[in-house]
Amino acid sequence: MVVATRRFEFSAAHRYWRDDWSAEENERVFGPYTSPYGHGHNYTLDVSITGELDERTGMVMNMTELKAIVNDVLEEFDHKHLNFDTPYFRDQIPTTENLVRVLWRLIAARLPAHARLVHLRLYEQPDLWADYDGTGETQFSRLYTFASAHRLHAPTLSDDENRLIYGKCNNPNGHGHNYTLEVTVQGPIDPATGMLVDLEWLDRTVHSVIDQLHLRHLDREISAFADRPSTAENIIVYLWNELAPLLEGRLALLRLWETRKNIFSYAGPSPVQV
Ligand SMILES: [Zn+2]
Ligand SMILES: [Zn+2]
Structure with a gap:
């Protein structure tokens, strides 16, 4: 149809x-x-x-x-x-x-x-x-941003292989992005407040995770990326794993904009929505 x-x-x-x-x-x-x-x-x-x-x-x-x-x-x-x-x-x-x-x-x-x-x-x-x-159920979405430096470099590959695969993203001193994170929650609406989640609580919860990445070098300062490349794919899975338990079963979808042209979606173990 x-x-x-x-x-x-x-x-x-x-x-x-x-x-x-x-x-x-x-x-x-x-x-x-x-x-x-x-x-x-x-x-x-x-x-x-x-x-x-x-x-x-x-x-x-x-x-x-x-x-x-x-x-x-x-x-x-x-x-x-x-x-x-x-x-x-x-x-x-x-x-x-x-x-x-x-x-x-x-x-x-x-x-x-x-x-x-x-x-x-x-x-x-x-x-x-x-x-x-x-x-x-209704879904509710909100955008957040964080700014981080990173370098695409896989420790399991040789320097030559890294240069070949990641190109300029393998620059030894790193580069950076304004990441935009779309957070979608789903569930019943609280009849008293008309809200699916309390907005202040959602903001606080998401910031408790992304603020740890904001104004940091992901590979050098965030232990999760010490031994795996800080690709947007790995970052979105990391964010899901951090956020899902904090959002008490209501996280439905994450979308990560690395740039305006590179967009990644992840819905955990359930089928991805696009
Ligand atoms: Zn990059
Ligand atoms: Zn209003």
Whole structure:
């Protein structure tokens, strides 16, 4: 089946607050997101549909028709305050995880019979997004960066072999990258907070691992790479092994960008998603 994706954008304000909690409890759980005036985002929504190809038009669905349907849904949200101007967040927090599920219901219900919604990805900001496919659990992803030096050099190979295989990456004094790490967690949404994981906890946990690599020379300062080459493949497996136990079974996928052109994905022992 062909999957067709169209990107949409809208802007909205929101606030994290529960009336049935004390101000102290709201402050403790939601921190700066409790501001009574709210704050806002430019949301980006990727809508993916599938269906039998129309033999006459060669399309899953006319994108103009999809655009009209989704824009009609988004009109209720665009340039609005999610808490006060829409009816969907009276009893749930307008987190990205909850919002993507609300949008799923509204868009799926409006699609014509020949098209089926298969995936929604909602970006709250470029480094934070939620994925939902309508049946399983929601996924939540966040980007982190660290800057490290390294040298590709395998201790089991001769100097000549290392030079031949790794080329300029074998430079004896090393070189470096701004690594970008995509961390995707999956699981049920906490109905009280609307979050799949507490964002502060996720940030703290991921930083406890990547901060050990940040501003370091991987081969010379990180013992895990003393006896194996610091390829992105070995780094992503190292990061998975460090992060998976700390994230309590919720780590679903890591993606490591060594440069903007070299991208590696790892989902542990389960099949990799791309
Ligand atoms: Zn926000
Ligand atoms: Zn490199």
